[in-house]
Amino acid sequence: MSDAWHLNDYQRAIEALIADAMAVHGEDVVTDDLIDEVIDGTFPKMTDTLYAELSRRSSAMLREHRKIRKGFVRRNFRRWRAGFDLLEQLIVISQETGQAINEALRPAAIEANDALFEAVITNHARAVQVSREIMTLMIGGFPDGALARWRTLHEIGVTSVFLSQQGPTVAKRYILHDHITSYKRALNYMEHHERANLEPIEDEVLVELKQANDQIISEYGPAMRHDYGWAAECLGKEKPIFVDLEIATGLDHWRPRVGTHKRDSLGGWDVIHALRQQERGFERVLVE
Structure with missing residues (x-):
């Protein structure tokens, strides 16, 4: 793996500048405002230097991480291929069925100005697209992202069933x-x-x-x-x-699953997710 960026060097540089300010003004005179002024005056130069270093090493960095990514996707697909194949079969069957229904019934629906047909067939197309997004995220190793899109798929499905029950x-x-x-x-x-x-x-x-x-x-x-x-x-x-x-x-019996996965995809603190991390060997940061 490539060397990590040496951000400690920048931390030490800031500390040195603050120490210089203390030597000039005295410790009692150094305030938070003076420290902020030192940092604000230093950051533009530091970010330019950091950006130049990142740009110089970016090609090698990207090659390395893309190689790691491809390796993971290949192993993930191999491990879960049976499930992925079944899901893709379902998506393709659904897509082709919807396409056939649309081609067969759209002329009559247009003539009758059938709002129900238009709403449901459009939602079906959206559902197929979201399903493919879900599969892409799962193959890529982003289960929480896939579950967030599944929540969207659930909403499309519920809406379509509701419309079908209520009529045009x-x-x-x-x-x-x-x-x-x-x-x-x-x-x-x-x-x-x-x-x-x-x-x-x-x-x-x-x-x-x-x-x-x-x-x-x-x-x-x-x-x-x-x-x-x-x-x-x-x-x-x-x-x-x-x-x-x-x-x-x-379809409200899906609510517990929707509520759980919604927490995973938003910005709130999730104790369950934190516990999963702990099980994988990460120590928790406890706030007292």
Whole structure:
């Protein structure tokens, strides 16, 4: 393996500069502000030096780590090939079945303006894509990432079952609700675009998005403002949430698995994950 970056050298350099400042100003005069000033004045030069060193060694570093990565993927696939083959078979069968149904039924669906067909077949395509992402993550050795995408797959599946049970009227609301979501995202984008160093959305586009948003709310009611507002009327709730869809479809028994894996994929502290690390030989850092 290549040598680790000698970051201790930079730590010692900062300590030396602080010691020099103490020698000049005296220990009693050296404050946190003075230390911050020393560090702020040193970091730009240090980062330039570090970047130059990383760039010089990057080709060898990347070759080494890519070789390690390829070796892991090869061993991981060999070990779990039976399971991977079964999963890929399922994905291919699902993809080809969906493609055949789409080709056979789309002309009639277009003629009938069938919102339910459009919603379900589009969600099916999304589900196939997410399934392939899950498989790629598992082969690559990222199980928590795969489980996070599985949660998305679960949400697509529950939504599709719910739409199939409720029929075309709810499916139409589901499709139209995308205009509500798009307008919300546009407002959020405009709120943060300057700090995020992004180009603003054109005024004409914002006007069109607002008009579509307002028209749908006017026609279908204020509940459409909410994330699952398209299901509000059929569920009899002003502000339904995804769990309501799970309960309505009888798929809420997946909730414990979804909740557990959600913790693994977000930024919160996870005691179970920490214990797994401890079992693998890592000592825990205890905060008292």
